[in-house]
Structures are given as structure tokens and as C-alpha cells.
Amino acid sequence: MRARFIASEVGIGLRRNLTLTVAVVITVAISLALLGVGLLANSQVGVMKDYWYNKIEVSVFLCGTLSESPSCSGGPVTAAQRDSIQADLKALPVVETVYYESQAQAFSRFKERFKGSSITANVTQDQLPESFRVKLKDPKQFAVVQSAFAGRPGVDSVQDQRAVLEKFFSLIGVLRDGALAIGLISVLTAALLISNTLRIAAFNRRRETGVMRLVGASSFSIQLPFILEGVIASIFGWMIATGLLAALKTLIDHRVAPLLTFTKFFGWPAVWQASSYLFITGFLVSSIASMLTLRKYLRV
């Protein structure tokens, strides 16, 4: 039948051009895998934002004995100041919950965090500031709290944990952009390689295509086996790329995640989603590269 004939022609073409086919498969695999790493880094930023933004808080530190900011010129915070700050915080619409951390609680948390370190021996309870821990409905609304409370008598400073995380996210962002950029460049390389491979394939099979032309085969049926060759090679490449991403995910789960317990990592759905984007990319790039090449080198 027709499909079987095309399949056998494609098979002959792929085998006759085996080394170049292998080169195409490897190039496509590597370039798609790099793109995939970029996509996964992107999902990782998303996962971390979701994870952390639910946990991050704004800390309103109150004046203690060691505070030096101008708003603390009146000495440590008074009970009246503390009560009015708490009331005003709760009254803010962007605030979800507020809880108070006393010097004693801060000290025990400090000891917990630096357990076994000699630093705990040099710190006393009254050196640590008391504070309000504020959870916002939307973590991005930090500026509202900042403008309302910074500089107010009794408030030493207002700190946003998000600022620390943003630095980390921008680091991952650089990684993501780098992987995407290198991935895109190597996808271009793969496209050029596919184009050259097909040029050679068209030259190798000029007898066959000559006969096809003579007996009146349509240009589509002459070009189809070549296009399929490019597309099939890149599908093999895509399968390898997906395998590499799955390997990366397994590696992270088994080797990295146990070490970095403070955060969550992207899940398998992110891998499959990246893989499906890669499939679309591979398919489009290989079929467009094939068609452009054949239009030039397989005139009918």
C-alpha cells in the first residue's frame, strides 16, 4: 500500500544516510534537552515562589536596648507603643495574620537555629529584638506595611523576607535564561544540520526523484519521504531529550533534594509539560527546515 511504500523509502533513506542521521538525532537531543533544562528551571522558580510566598513574612522589629535607628531615640519600645502598633497592623487590609514574638521566643528560636555553634554563648536574651511577624494576603504588598510603619516611634526596622528570596530567584533566572539561550542556539544548529543532511539525501537519491518527476509524481509525494526523514530523526532526538530530563529529575529527587530540604522541587508534571513543548519545537523546527531545504534542492 501507499503508506507502506513511503515507509520503506524513508527507511532506505535513513539507513543510507546513517551517520548523518545519528548526528541529527544527537544534535536534536542535546539542543532540546538544553531547552528543557531552561523550561524546568522556569518551573522551579514557579514552584519555589508558590512554596516560599506562602511562608514568607514581614518582620516589624521593635526598639530594644541596642537599637540605633532614629525612631528608637526614645529608648526601648513601651507597652503602649507596642499595643498601638499591633492594633494598627491588624487593621491594615493587606495583612492576613499578625503574631508577636517576644525576646524570650526570639532567643529560643536563635538557640535552635545555631545549635552547637559557639555564637549562642555570646548572645543574651535582651540583645535580641522583639518583633511582630506579619503574614500578608499578597506577599508583593510589602511596601504598604513598610510605608506605614518604618520610622514610627518604637519600630526599629521593617524587613521583607522576600528581598532575600528574590536574589535567589534571580540566580535561578540567570540559569534559566542561559539554558534557554544556549538551547535556542543549538536548536538553530540542529536545523542547519537537518537542512544539510537533507541536501545530501536529495543528492543521493536524485535518480529516484528524477524517475518520480518523469512519471508525474506530485511534488508533495516526492518531498514527503525526505520531510519524514527529518521529522523522524528529530522525534528520536526528542525521545532522548525527554529521557535526559527524566534522568535529571530522578537525580534531583535522589541526590539533591535530600541535601536541600528547605525547598520543594518541580514535580513530574513539569517534566512532561516541558517534554511536550520540546516535541512541538522539534517537530516544527525539523519540518520547517526540511521544507525550506527541499524547496531549494528538490525542484519539481
Added chain:
Amino acid sequence: MIRLENVSKVYPRQERPALDDVTLEIAKGEFVFLVGQSGSGKSTFLRLILKEERPTSGTIYVAGKELNSLSQWKVPELRRQIGTVFQDFRLLPNKTVTENVAFAMHVLGASTKEIRRAVPEVIELVGLEGYGQRRPNQLSGGEQQRVAIARAFVNQPIILIADEPTGNLDPTTSVGIMKLLDRINRTGTTVIMATHDSGIVDQMRKRVIELDAGSVVRDQVRGVYGYSG
């Protein structure tokens, strides 16, 4: 079947036209020899009929179609009605005789059933029964040309174009090929054969069109080759 009206063809960067104001008509079922020296315009004539080239001026009708206005994507349809045979056979070396002939049907989307029926029939017609599983390099020149004719004929074209089909063959083998072409002609297929072989032309006594420097200088029913050389 084929009509040329004031057809001229000048190739780019050449002063002398390859065809110069040619007007002629070939009827359905005719057998026509196209003779003339190398460079007289025979190949250009054949290429124009296949729409591999466009005329510089003039109009060409093939099988009821006016070629100038035939869109490029309909050219394959035109070529399906024309079988073509060349001096160098142009067989696919890694396919058997059967596969070579079947290839012409496969690429037009014929079903396996049609192919199984038509291919042995046409192989028998060209006198190669029992040779189906051989490859071109196991065949003599004459046998290879028979395969090429089978391939050109298997899709039942209404016109068969043969460009020097006996050019690489010895006289005895050539006679066999001519008998085969004559037989195909008798099925109603129009045959146009470009040739240098005066012996064959003189023997067959068919219509002869002679080209010289792109012009028709002779058009004879039951003609002979004409000049010695």
C-alpha cells in the same frame, strides 16, 4: 494530440535560438521520428512538450492542454500522460526489474493489487518474463532499455517520448527495441522518437521531422533519414 504554433525557444545568454518559429502537429497514434544533428533542437522540442522548459514565444498544446497557462502544480498531471525513455535508461540500480517498474506505479499511489496485476503484464509485453528478480547490473543494455520502456508504459501514457533510445545499443538489439516501440504504437500510443540512427529510420518508414538549427527543414510521411553523416 500535440500542436506547436510558432514556437521559439532562446536559452538565456545564447544568441542563436534552440527552436526557431516551429509550427507542427502530431496526431493521436502517430509514430514520429525526430531527426537532426546534435544541437538542432531535438532535445529542446522534447523538453518543451514535458514542460521542463517554457517557450520564449508561441503556444504548445499537449493532450488538449495549453502548456503556457498550465499551472506548475498541474505539471505532474501532464507528465503522467507522457512516458519517457532515455538513451541512458535511468533505472534504479538497487531495485529489481519488478521493483523498478512498480516504482512508477507506487509513486502515483497505485494499490498493491493494481501493481501486482499490471507489472507482470507489462514485463511480459517488453519480453522480459522471468527477469523480474534481476537487478539492472545483471542485464544487457537492450534488456535494461526494455525495463525502462516497461516503466514508461506501465501507467498507460497516451504519449511515449523516446530520446535516442537506441543510442547505446548495437544494431541487432536496436531492432528489437524498435519492434517493441512499434508494438506500443499499435496500442494507440503516440510515439515520438529522437534519433541519430539512420538505419532504423530508413527501415521503419514512419513520419520524419527533421530539425536544423532550430527550424523544421523537412516533414515527410513515410520518410527516410535523409542525409548521410
